[in-house]
Amino acid sequence: MQREDWTKGFVIEACRGVQGCPHRAVDGAKLARGLRQALEALAPAERIKAKLGPAGVIRAHDCFRVSLSCCPNGCSRPQIADIGFIGAAEVGVTHEPCLQCGACLEACRENALSLNADGPNLDEKLCLRCGACAKACPSGSLAVTHTGWRAMLGGRLGRHPGLAQELPGLLTESEAVALAVRCLTLHLDQARRGERFGALLERLDSAQRRQLGLI
Template sequence: PNACTQVHIADFGLIAQVVPRLAGDCVACGVCEEVCEEGAVTLQDRWPLFDVQRCLNCGLCIRACPKKVLEPEAQGFKILVGGKLGRHPRLARELKALATEEEVLKTLSAVLSFYKTHCQRGERLGSIIERLGWETFLEALLKSGQDQAL
């Protein structure tokens, strides 16, 4: 993914995700295994196996498959919140994986509402979450009706 580090330093970031699955007869060419930088794809008995603990759901294996037998099983967005650079940098924290577009919009609305309610002058989202606590942040999102989105 291009500029994949930028979302980790944003107040609210999104990473497109696609979960791969085998949807045809694999010819065991090994291209999917070669392109996976995470080592999440291995060929065993002529079939690709996906290690869900290592897979970032980037979709490189799907795009690289010359026979087009890998396809998306699920697609969505990973939502990250609270990142920033500067004197006291902080990496964003994952809020939800494989969120739909509708869930992203609802979550963004809830996060903005939380920010407006709790922001002290010039404070970044991550600082608010740090000051009030992750659990308080999650509870506020749930109270705003985002329980289906999280």
Template sequence: MDKASVINTCRGTSGGCRFALHVDEDFAERLEKVIEESGWPEFLHQKFGEKVNRHKLVNVSAASCPNGCSRPHIADIGLIRACVPVIDHEGCIGCEECIRNCPDEAMEMVDGKVVITREKCLVCGYCTNVCPTEVISCSRSGWRFLVGGRLGRHPRLGMELPGVYSDDEVLELISRCMKLWMDNYVDGKRFGWVMDRVGHDKILLES
């Protein structure tokens, strides 16, 4: 049977970019495997026969930072690597390297202390690389999870689920997504269209 998914990853997922957060080597393979095991390939095969048009496949895109070179915002399922930064103020020498380098102007010095504005922070983790005393670390590492992005006649960006998810949690969410898509499938419509009607909260609540 032909492939049932298109998995795109940015070059940073294999470590080739200065902005990249670490991604396990076998992560893309695990993504493909969870889709294979969801019953999606057999579902497509039964509906459309042996030769399934590429547009029918589920596309998953993973990027190692919010720059999103693999275009996770317009994939059926988009993943953006994330590190939620936390500062150990005891060891901070006040050099302001983090403030100067934050791509989103999410850091500032307030009364001699570096403060992160959470509403602006895209959890890219870049500040953890530039701190000379290594006092910025990730309080949580994982993935942001976007659902239902698409191009075409009615393009739109994927909707982001709240939170940051571990590799295993991402695989579990993808398995739920595939089940929801198959259960509510409408020919010619992408996953995002289906989820707009089913409700994105179902991805988190269904077991």
């Protein structure tokens, strides 16, 4: 994983997918650059230091944690970050004839695929949108139809751990960056000293979260 300097007031942890991991569902290099530029523009370090007081020194637990994982394997642990992004590749059945080779079944770790005489069937409830089946299919019967980013909010460890909650749908890169900016801005504006972003979200009612696009 790649880790940013936490003295900036935020940390971006990225998996190897930004460098070309063969398991990645989406290339995360562009999103990583966009997140870094947008969050640096908010100058979070100065605002965090102001909350800590004159003798305040930013420590690792004071910074806002962003995680970027380019596939559902989640090597950068997006489920326990303040905000996490997971790359997703939606797969569809095409009109190309199926060879009945079973390569897609071997590639799918979730048992989300079955084969019949007409070709593959995909169970969307089981599919994690990793795209491995489409990569393995030699005939093109399965193909990636759409890619994007799943968003996870409010994960944390520590004394009161909790897994992040996933927002519905998939985000584009620009939407993911905009969401991260809203979340960090909210954290800087409203978080109490030492409060994790997940705890802050728990203090907001559903109307407030909906207004901020966090539900």
